[in-house]
Amino acid sequence: MSFSLLNINYQNNNKNILNDISIDFTEKSIGVLGHNGSGKTTLMKILSGITKPTSGKVEFDKKNLKHISDLDRAKNIGYVQQDREYVIGFTLYEYVELGTFPNKNILDFKKNLDSKVIDKALDIVGLLNRKDELVDNLSGGEMQILRIARVLAQNTRVILFDEPTSNLDLKNAHKVSSLIKKLNSHGIQTIVTSHDFRILKDISDFLCLLKNGVILDFGKTKDVLTHENIINAFELLPEHYSKIDSNEFKDL
Amino acid sequence: MLSISRRNRNKLRNLSYFDKLLLLSILCLSFTLLLVILSVRSGPVSINFAEILNILINILNSSESTIDMNSQIILNIRLPRIILAVLVGISLSVSGAIMQGLFRNPMADPSIIGVSSGAAVGAVSSIALGIYSLSLIVLPLMAFLGGIIAAFTVYFISFVSGRNSLVSLILGGLAISLFANSVISMIILASSEYGEMSSILFWLAGGLESTRWDHVFLLFPIVLINLPILIFYSNKLNVLALSDDSAKSLGLNVSKTRLILLLSTTALTSMAVAVSGIIAFVGIIIPHIVRLITGPDNRVVIPISALLGSLFLVFTDYLARTIFSPTEIRLGIITSLVGAPFFIYLLIRQRTTEVAQ
Numbered sequence: 026m027s028f029s030l031l032n033i034n035y036q037n038n039n040k041n042i043l044n045d046i047s048i049d050f051t052e053k054s055i056g057v058l059g060h061n062g063s064g065k066t067t068l069m070k071i072l073s074g075i076t077k078p079t080s081g082k083v084e085f086d087k088k089n090l091k092h093i094s095d096l097d098r099a100k101n102i103g104y105v106q107q108d109r110e111y112v113i114g115f116t117l118y119e120y121v122e123l124g125t126f127p128n129k130n131i132l133d134f135k136k137n138l139d140s141k142v143i144d145k146a147l148d149i150v151g152l153l154n155r156k157d158e159l160v161d162n163l164s165g166g167e168m169q170i171l172r173i174a175r176v177l178a179q180n181t182r183v184i185l186f187d188e189p190t191s192n193l194d195l196k197n198a199h200k201v202s203s204l205i206k207k208l209n210s211h212g213i214q215t216i217v218t219s220h221d222f223r224i225l226k227d228i229s230d231f232l233c234l235l236k237n238g239v240i241l242d243f244g245k246t247k248d249v250l251t252h253e254n255i256i257n258a259f260e261l262l263p264e265h266y267s268k269i270d271s272n273e274f275k276d277l
Numbered sequence: 278m279l280s281i282s283r284r285n286r287n288k289l290r291n292l293s294y295f296d297k298l299l300l301l302s303i304l305c306l307s308f309t310l311l312l313v314i315l316s317v318r319s320g321p322v323s324i325n326f327a328e329i330l331n332i333l334i335n336i337l338n339s340s341e342s343t344i345d346m347n348s349q350i351i352l353n354i355r356l357p358r359i360i361l362a363v364l365v366g367i368s369l370s371v372s373g374a375i376m377q378g379l380f381r382n383p384m385a386d387p388s389i390i391g392v393s394s395g396a397a398v399g400a401v402s403s404i405a406l407g408i409y410s411l412s413l414i415v416l417p418l419m420a421f422l423g424g425i426i427a428a429f430t431v432y433f434i435s436f437v438s439g440r441n442s443l444v445s446l447i448l449g450g451l452a453i454s455l456f457a458n459s460v461i462s463m464i465i466l467a468s469s470e471y472g473e474m475s476s477i478l479f480w481l482a483g484g485l486e487s488t489r490w491d492h493v494f495l496l497f498p499i500v501l502i503n504l505p506i507l508i509f510y511s512n513k514l515n516v517l518a519l520s521d522d523s524a525k526s527l528g529l530n531v532s533k534t535r536l537i538l539l540l541s542t543t544a545l546t547s548m549a550v551a552v553s554g555i556i557a558f559v560g561i562i563i564p565h566i567v568r569l570i571t572g573p574d575n576r577v578v579i580p581i582s583a584l585l586g587s588l589f590l591v592f593t594d595y596l597a598r599t600i601f602s603p604t605e606i607r608l609g610i611i612t613s614l615v616g617a618p619f620f621i622y623l624l625i626r627q628r629t630t631e632v633a634q
Binding site for chain 2: 070073074075094095096097098099100102103104106108109110111112113114115116119122123124126127129157179
C-alpha cells in the first residue's frame with residue numbers, strides 16, 4: 026500500500042490551501058504535523074479521495090485515485106475524523122455496523138454476516154462489553170474511540186486519522202495513540218495529523234512537516250523533530266519556545 | 278416499568294435484520310387484513326360477510342349481474358377507499374422515514390417541511406386555472422411541481438444556507454406551509470362558485486371520502502416504482518446518519534443519493550396529496566413508533582413503516598367513517614389531532630437531548 030502525490034494543488038475561494046505538493050507515503054506509520062490552517066485536513070481529504078485536488082495527481086497502489094470507484098476506494102482507505110453526526114438512538118453495535126457499508130450487499134439476507142467483523146472491531150477498541158448501550162450516553166472521548174471501531178469494521182489496509190486526539194483528555198488521548206500503534210503492528214498503514222508534536226512523536230515513525238500548504242520536511246520522526254524545524258513550522262517567537270523544554274527533543 | 282420495557286425492546290433489537298423484518302411484517306399484515314375485512318363490512322349500510330364473499334366471487338366469475346346496490350357499495354366505494362388508504366399510508370410514512378434520515382432531523386415529515394402544502398398549492402392552482410379537466414394527470418403533475426418547488430426550497434434552507442439545524446428546517450417548513458396556505462386561501466377567496474370553493478377546501482384537511490378507482494390507479498404505479506427504490510436505498514440512508522465526509526469515505530455518493538431520495542419521496546408525497554389532500558403527521562408518528570421497536574436500521578424501518586403506515590391509515594379511516602356514522606370526520610383532522618401532541622412531545626424530548634449534549 027502506498028500513496029504517491031504529484032504536484033498537488035488545492036484552492037478554495039481563490040486561496041491556496043495546498044501548494045504544489047509532491048511526496049510518497051509508503052511507510053507504515055506516518056504523522057503529519059502542522060499549525061492550524063496549514064492544510065492538514067485538506068491533505069487528508071485528498072488522500073481519502075473525498076476531495077479532488079484542483080490540480081495534480083494522487084496515486085494509490087500505483088493506480089490513479091480518480092479512476093478507483095467510490096466503493097473500491099472505501100474498501101481500501103478508512104478515514105477517522107471528528108464531525109457532527111446524527112446517530113441518537115443507535116447502539117454501539119449499530120453504529121459500528123455502519124462501517125461495513127462498502128462490503129455489504131443489501132440483498133444479503135444471511136443471518137448477521139457482519140457480526141463477527143463488528144464484534145472484533147469493538148473488541149480491539151475495548152468496547153465489546155458495552156455493545157448494546159446507546160451511543161447517546163458516550164463521552165466525547167469514548168465516541169472518538171467508537172469512531173475508530175467503525176472504521177476498523179470497514180476492514181481497510183490504510184486508515185487516515187485527522188486530529189484524533191484533539192478535544193480528548195490525557196487518558197483517552199493515550200488510549201487512542203496506543204490503539205493506532207496497535208493497528209500498525211497488525212499491518213495497517215496509518216497516517217495521523219496533529220498540531221501537537223508531543224503526540225506524533227509517540228505515534229509515528231515518520232513525520233511530514235506542513236506549513237502554509239507546503240511540505241517543510243519529511244523523514245524519520247527523530248530527524249524531522251528538531252528545534253529549528255518546530256520554530257520554523259509554527260513561527261514561534263523566542264518568548265514562546267523558551268517555554269518548550271528542550272529535553273523533549275533530546276530523548277527522541 | 279421503564280427499565281422493563283427497555284429490556285424487552287433490546288431483546289427485539291438484537292434479533293437479526295431478517296428476523297425482525299419477518300416477525301414485524303407478519304404482525305402488521307395480519308392486523309391490516311383484519312381491519313380491511315372489518316372496514317369493508319362497516320359503514321352506513323352494513324353488509325355481512327357472506328354477502329361480501331358472494332360479491333367477490335361474482336367478480337372473479339366476471340358475471341355481469343353485479344349491479345345491485347350492495348355490490349356497488351363494496352366495489353365502487355369501499356374497496357377503492359380502503360386500497361387508497363393503504364397506498365396513502367405507505368406513501369406518507371415511508372416519505373417521513375426517509376426525510377428524517379435525509380435531513381438528519383427527527384422532526385422532518387412531508388407535512389411539516391412544507392412539501393405537502395406545496396403539492397396542495399399545485400393541485401389547487403390546476404383547479405383554479407381550469408386546466409385540471411384537460412387530462413386526469415394534469416392535477417397530479419401540478420401537485421408534483423408544487424411539491425418539488427417546496428422540497429428544494431426547504432433543502433436549500435436546510436443545507437446550503439449554513440448549518441443544518443433542527444430549528445432552521447422546521448422554521449423553513451413553517452414559512453413554506455404558511456405561504457402555501459395563504460396562496461390557497463387567496464384562490465378560495467377569488468373563486469366565485471361554491472362547488473369550486475369546497476373542492477379546493479378539500480386539500481387543506483384531506484380525506485378519502487370521495488375516492489374513486491381513478492385515484493387508486495394514479496397512486497398505485499407511483500408506489501410500485503418508488504417503494505422498491507427507497508427500500509433499495511435504505512442501506513445508503515443509514516450511512517447518511519454520519520457526516521457528509523464520513524459517508525463519502527464509506528464510498529457513498531452523497532449528493533446523488535440525496536437527490537434520488539428527495540425526488541422519490543416528493544413524488545410519493547405529492548401524488549398522495551393529489552388524491553387525498555393533506556393528511557398531516559402520519560410521516561412523523563409511524564417511523565418514530567417503528568424506530569422505538571426496531572432501532573434505527575433503515576433496512577427494517579422503511580419496509581415496516583410502509584406496513585404500519587397502511588395499517589394506521591386503514592384504521593383511522595375506519596374511525597373517520599364509523600365514530601359519528603353516518604356523518605364522517607375528515608381523516609386529516611383525526612391525524613392532526615393525534616399527531617400535533619405527538620409532535621410537541623418529540624420536540625420537547627429533542628430539545629432536552631440537544632441541551633444535554
